[in-house]
Amino acid sequence: MGKHIIKNRQIVEDNWQHLADEESLPASGDIIINYRRWQENRGSLKNFSGRLGITIGGEVSAETIKDDLAFFQLIAIAFAEFKDGRGYSYARLLRERYGFQGELRAIGNILQDQIYYLHRCGFDSFDLDQGRDINAALKAFSDFGTYYQPAVV
Amino acid sequence: MYQYNEIDQQLVEQRVAQFRDQTQRFLQGTLSEDEFRPLRLMNGLYIQRHAPMLRVAIPYGLLSSTQLRKLAHIARQYDKGYGHFTTRQNIQFNWPALETVPDILAELATVQMHAIQTSGNCIRNTTSDHLAGVTPDELEDPRPYCEIIRQWSTFHPEFAYLPRKFKIAVSGTEHNDRAATQVHDIGIYLTKNKTGEIGFKVLVGGGLGRTPFIAQVIRDFLPKQDLLSYLEAILRIYNLNGRRDNIYKSRIKILVNALGIEHFRDLVEAEWNQIRDGALQLENQRIEYFRNFFTPYTYDSSAGKNKSYAQQLLEDKDFAVWAKHNTRAHKIAGYRIVYICLKAPRIAPGDITDIQMDAVADLVDQYSFGLIRTTHNQNLILADVKQSDVYNVYKALEQQNLATANIGTLNDMICCPGLDFCSLANAGSIDVAKQINETFDDLDYLYDIGELELKMSGCINACGHHHVGHIGILGVDKKGEEFYQIQLGGSAANDASLAKIIGPAVAKTEVATSIGKILNVYTEQRINGERFIDTLRRLGIEPFKNAVYS
Incomplete structure (x- = not known):
């Protein structure tokens, strides 16, 4: 059974597989690869039969992959540190500048207290670290009922 | 409001x-x-x-x-x-x-107040000229733009986890800057272009702290409708590129100086061109909506005819001295701007009791349209007092120990809470403020010294703005003992400059004496009533340094 995540403001089972560096490419399924793997194997990955996702974040910016977006059904932005706010700008750029329409997922060290802002910046799915309270996170979408400034939503 | x-x-x-x-x-x-x-x-x-x-x-x-x-x-x-x-x-x-x-x-x-974004690595409270709206030298009241920025920056979803804190100031005048605009992450001046249109001059990368910088101009003229898109572009470039590996190198000033202002400007302008026609554009109607909250009061047009103020100045010498130092001209004839001094002797600069707050609230209800202003120099202002009421205000302030006639003098110093309260501080500042106050307790001497900005911080984080004091004092720790570095020649006004350290830090007991030696050089060398800062700029720091260390 897959891990539970939040997607479109609901708790659902996740059927994407994060492919670790040493793991070989499966024959099918939905996989999330890291940026290095994409750089090194993009030729074979383009022909992958299942759906493809990629992880960026930190030093790997949204701009790095802006010309490759058509290959990805999912982009995961990893937060190694919850205080690193670059991922918020990456998300807005992907949605508003580069036109990415697929699933935009926040992964890693994120707090429920950040869900509202992340959502406004264009994230529609959230894969919280082990031990985080996913039900509490679900409630955080309604922390505020209104806002002052335009964003993605 | x-x-x-x-x-x-x-x-x-x-x-x-x-x-x-x-x-x-x-x-x-x-x-x-x-x-x-x-x-x-x-x-x-x-x-x-x-x-x-x-x-x-x-x-x-x-x-x-x-x-x-x-x-x-x-x-x-x-x-x-x-x-x-x-x-x-x-x-x-x-x-x-x-x-x-x-x-x-x-x-x-319940009273439309909060503590949102008053700390943390986000956009902080936007500051402004404490005389906004009542001073004849401004192009336009800056406060509607401050409110527009306040709303845009409040809970901004993209900029809550910036590399470091971010401070914005807006001034309605380029020529009499009272808001320390040039030592802000973004400083904004209302300005007029060649065709007479009013917009903004935008500066970026100023700041104090461990590595002080004066801000540089990033754009000479920004049309009003583009205010928020331009700020958003600067913030985005900073959020994406500011350093996150070392908190001492994370402010935007470090980024601007690492890239150089031209390169930084190119990045911002490129980003801005992508978003300037978007949803952040401010329509005139929206600007007018905010301006309407700050329209001038209905002033009493006959206030100028009243003669009692002139009479009271003649009759009460203490009142005249206080009025000279603690009030300023108002743009409307017959009104005065009144400063409430929070720098009384033996009081920590900027402190105010509950009883004093209640008394001030009553005073403004009676005499100043129910509004108080706070200044970045840590005093308060009643901005719209009729001349005929000034004496009553003075008497009431005097009763509350809020009428020490030292605004703009050496004793009207900026001071952080220091080691007594702050967990970052290396040294006390409040007790040094007291020492200075007690040493220079002769008001006539203070008046003779004239305009002098003394600014003191208890550590390198520079909350007391020591880098931009005419005289700046910085508390340092030397093997567990409190010492004080003396700096000279800073200014946060439109001729902004950073102070220079004059030599080794002095012992705590020596701070006021050292200031006395510096002031002696000034009184001996000044020409034709020039201010301390002008004498200093003319002579350089050598003679002052020699006096302190000889």
Whole structure:
């Protein structure tokens, strides 16, 4: 059974597989690869039969992959540190500048207290670290009922 | 004054609920200390030497009497009966209990106040000219633009986790800067272009702290409608490119200086070109909506005819001295701008008691349209007092120990809370302020010295703005002992400059004596009534340095 995540403001089972560096490419399924793997194997990955996702974040910016977006059904932005706010700008750029329409997922060290802002910046799915309270996170979408400034939503 | 609508009110109330939940989770142990820290900081809550410190926002330094009474109530009910005004025009409470902070925030929300983004690595309270709207030298009242920026920056989803804190100031005049605009991350001057259109000159990368910089011009003229898109472009470039590996190199000033202003400008302009025609564009109607909250009062046109003020000045010498130093000309004939001095001898600069706050609230209700302003020099202002009422105001202030006639003098110093309260400080500042006050207790001597800005910080973080003091004092720790570095020649005005260190730090007991030696050089060398800073700029620091260390 897959891990539970939040997607479109609901708790659902996740059927994407994060492919670790040493793991070989499966024959099918939905996989999330890291940026290095994409750089090194993009030729074979383009022909992958299942759906493809990629992880960026930190030093790997949204701009790095802006010309490759058509290959990805999912982009995961990893937060190694919850205080690193670059991922918020990456998300807005992907949605508003580069036109990415697929699933935009926040992964890693994120707090429920950040869900509202992340959502406004264009994230529609959230894969919280082990031990985080996913039900509490679900409630955080309604922390505020209104806002002052335009964003993605 | 800006009045909350339903949206503003809803947001502050929902913030109180959110913070109550965060505090509960922290106290229950489900939110760790490391995770709670940035969240509480974004609500102005520090954990300090003795107790938490709560910093309450006073947007661009404007307060109603109702709000001031609420602050007095909070000081009484939740603190030790006083508050401390800061260089960002905010107020701090030094002794609240952590578990009562949500209740304090709930009380603040009932009077359209909050502690949102008064700390943390986010966009802080926008500051402005404390004489906005009442001074003849401004092009336009800057406060509507401050309110527009306040709203845009409040809970901005993209910029809550910046590399470091971010401070913006707006001044209505380029020529008489009273808002320290050039030592801000972004400084904005209202300006006029060649065709006579009013817009903004935008500066970026100023700041104090460990590595001080004067801001550089990034754009000579920005049309009004582009204010927010331009700010958003700067913030985005900073959020994406600012350093996050070293907190001492994370401010935008470091990025601007590493890239060079031209390269930084190119990045910002390229980003701006992508978003300038978007949803952030300010329509004229929207600007007018905000300007309407700050329209001038209906002043009494016959106020100038009153002769009692001139008479009182002649009859009461103390009053005349106070009026000379603690009041300023108003743009309307027959009105005065009155300063409330929070630098009385033996009082920590910027401190005010609950009783004084209530008294000031009563005074402004009676004499100044119910509004108080806070200054970045840590004083208060009644901006619109009829000449004929000034004497009554003076008498009432005198009773409250709020009428020391030292505004603009050496003793009107900026001072951080220092080692007595702050967990960052290396050295005390309040007791040194007292030492200086006691040494220079002769008002006639102070008046002879004239305009002099003394600014003191208890550590390198420079909350007391020592880099831009005519005389700057920095507390340092030398093997567990408090020492004080003396710097000369700083200014935060339109001729902004950074002070230079004159030599080795002096012992705590030597601070006032050293200042005395510096002032002696000035009184001996000054020509034709030039100010201290002018003599200093003419002579350089050598003679002053020699006097201190000889």
